[in-house]
Amino acid sequence: MDSKKSVDATAAVQTAEIVREYGPFADVTQVGGVTFDGAHVWFAAGDSLRAFDPSSGTPVRALDVASDAGTAFDGRHLYQLAADRIQKIDPATGTVVASIPAPGKGSDSGLTWAEGTLWVGEYRDRKIHQIDPGTGAILRTIESNRFVTGVTWVDGELWHGTWEDEQSEIRHIDPESGKVLERLTMPESVTVSGLESDGGELFYAGGGTSGKVRAVRRPKRTLK
Numbered sequence: 001m002d003s004k005k006s007v008d009a010t011a012a013v014q015t016a017e018i019v020r021e022y023g024p025f026a027d028v029t030q031v032g033g034v035t036f037d038g039a040h041v042w043f044a045a046g047d048s049l050r051a052f053d054p055s056s057g058t059p060v061r062a063l064d065v066a067s068d069a070g071t072a073f074d075g076r077h078l079y080q081l082a083a084d085r086i087q088k089i090d091p092a093t094g095t096v097v098a099s100i101p102a103p104g105k106g107s108d109s110g111l112t113w114a115e116g117t118l119w120v121g122e123y124r125d126r127k128i129h130q131i132d133p134g135t136g137a138i139l140r141t142i143e144s145n146r147f148v149t150g151v152t153w154v155d156g157e158l159w160h161g162t163w164e165d166e167q168s169e170i171r172h173i174d175p176e177s178g179k180v181l182e183r184l185t186m187p188e189s190v191t192v193s194g195l196e197s198d199g200g201e202l203f204y205a206g207g208g209t210s211g212k213v214r215a216v217r218r219p220k221r222t223l224k
Helices: 002-010
Strands: 012-015 018-022 034-036 041-044 049-052 059-063 071-073 078-082 085-089 096-101 108-114 117-122 127-131 138-143 148-154 157-164 167-173 180-185 194-197 202-206 213-217
Touching (some): 041 078, 041 194, 041 202, 071 194, 078 108, 108 194, 117 148, 127 148, 148 202, 157 194, 157 202
Parallel strands (some): 012 180, 034 071, 034 194, 071 108, 108 148, 148 194
Antiparallel strands (some): 018 213, 034 041, 041 049, 049 059, 071 078, 108 117, 148 157, 194 202, 202 213
């Protein structure tokens, strides 16, 4: 569409700086969603939700829950996309304590927690939904111009991963208009299936069928 070229043309573009690669992990053929609980990085591995120590890369936990796509953490509970539902999980036990419908009815991708709500990527429809974590009701929708994978917020900035035509980027977008402000382009054949910020200078990006998670440098901000 015409807006795709105009939006992309105004965005700041730079090559993504991959700081570190984790994995591939044993018995993991697909990495979906990614989140960070302040100590460990969690990722969706299909039939389980797994965690590793980002300082050492050592696996530390595995929960026996369906983990198809996006993953989020609200400070107490994990949230995991599983088919057409979002499961709320107690990380201490792996127990599913609640479940709500996913807005994309199974075509959902990224997931993150911000502003007391969940934000959900809808992959092929190129959308990001803000939803009520208790009911699944859609509060607002942001249009993207590429397939949406991972979604994350950091310091008031909304970022999302893309994976389309075997090319991936990490994009900073305006949360009101969806306009692309910055693009971090990934190397050829390196995909972004999930995305989460560590709250500081790094993004953690799921690597799809590579079975890896990558730490990517977030662009530095000039202090005013």
